[in-house]
Amino acid sequence: MNKPIYKRILLKLSGESLMGDKGYGIDPFTVNYMADEIKKAYKLGVEIAVVIGGGNIWRGSEAQAQGIERATADYMGMLATVINALALQNALEKQDVDTRVQSAIEMRELAEPYIRRKAIRHLEKGRVVIFAAGTGNPYFTTDTAAALRAIEIGADVILKGTKVDGIYSSDPVKDSKAKKFDILTYMDVIRNSLRVMDSTAITLCMDNNLPIIVFNIRKPDNLKKIILGEKIGSIVLK
Numbered sequence: 724m725n726k727p728i729y730k731r732i733l734l735k736l737s738g739e740s741l742m743g744d745k746g747y748g749i750d751p752f753t754v755n756y757m758a759d760e761i762k763k764a765y766k767l768g769v770e771i772a773v774v775i776g777g778g779n780i781w782r783g784s785e786a787q788a789q790g791i792e793r794a795t796a797d798y799m800g801m802l803a804t805v806i807n808a809l810a811l812q813n814a815l816e817k818q819d820v821d822t823r824v825q826s827a828i829e830m831r832e833l834a835e836p837y838i839r840r841k842a843i844r845h846l847e848k849g850r851v852v853i854f855a856a857g858t859g860n861p862y863f864t865t866d867t868a869a870a871l872r873a874i875e876i877g878a879d880v881i882l883k884g885t886k887v888d889g890i891y892s893s894d895p896v897k898d899s900k901a902k903k904f905d906i907l908t909y910m911d912v913i914r915n916s917l918r919v920m921d922s923t924a925i926t927l928c929m930d931n932n933l934p935i936i937v938f939n940i941r942k943p944d945n946l947k948k949i950i951l952g953e954k955i956g957s958i959v960l961k
């Protein structure tokens with residue numbers, strides 16, 4: 724097992740994955756760790772796109788609860804993802820990984836606008852493409868953005884990096900009896916309301932037959948091992 728089993732992947736990282744143990748914002752040590760994990764995968768020759776969340780800085784639904792109008796709160800959340808994208812880009816470039824950030828909301832001074840064909844061209848040229856600003860629309864999540872972008876660019880799989888080892892029957896951090904699933908169908912996830920991705924993201928994957936692997940990104944080499952075909956985490960399929 725020393726050849727990638729995928730040609731093109733989409734890695735979904737939550738904003739919280741850049742936060743480390745800080746509780747808010749960006750931890751430079753953790754961002755460097757994520758860049759390192761991506762670089763190990765990159766060196767295998769697989770094409771890598773990344774969708775980054777913003778929950779370490781801002782979540783629209785939480786801000787709404789505090790009285791900010793939802794659409795505005797969501798745009799603020801999308802801006803948070805741009806901050807994270809730039810942090811990840813910086814860490815990757817420091818490690819000599821060629822990158823491009825494409826934003827779903829135009830910010831030409833700091834990122835390219837999202838152009839599907841251009842993103843694909845970057846991937847073909849061996850650049851890591853980081854998609855920022857989610858879908859560009861309020862009322863969506865970056866999980867849905869990950870599903871959408873993965874389908875648009877023809878990724879073979881979505882790899883969702885989390886802090887737990889896969890998909891469980893209940894939250895393994897809170898429930899010691901939580902059972903881990905190795906393989907699930909999209910319908911299993913929907914019927915049992917398993918916390919994999921929101922329902923919009925799951926149905927988009929289901930309708931387009933795009934597999935999702937949920938895995939622990941905090942364990943070094945996991946990303947690389949999955950790309951080389953090791954059965955790590957939980958997979959959601961038809």
Ligand code: UDP
Pocket residue numbers: 736737738739775776777778779781782783784796797798799800801803804856857858859860861862863864865866868
């Ligand atoms: N968001 C949005 N549209 C999108 C993607 C994200 O409005 O297409 C907003 C939404 O407010 C969300 C925030 O950006 O709460 C941060 O994204 P998300 O919660 O998905 O980040 P993650 O949980 O992955 O860190």
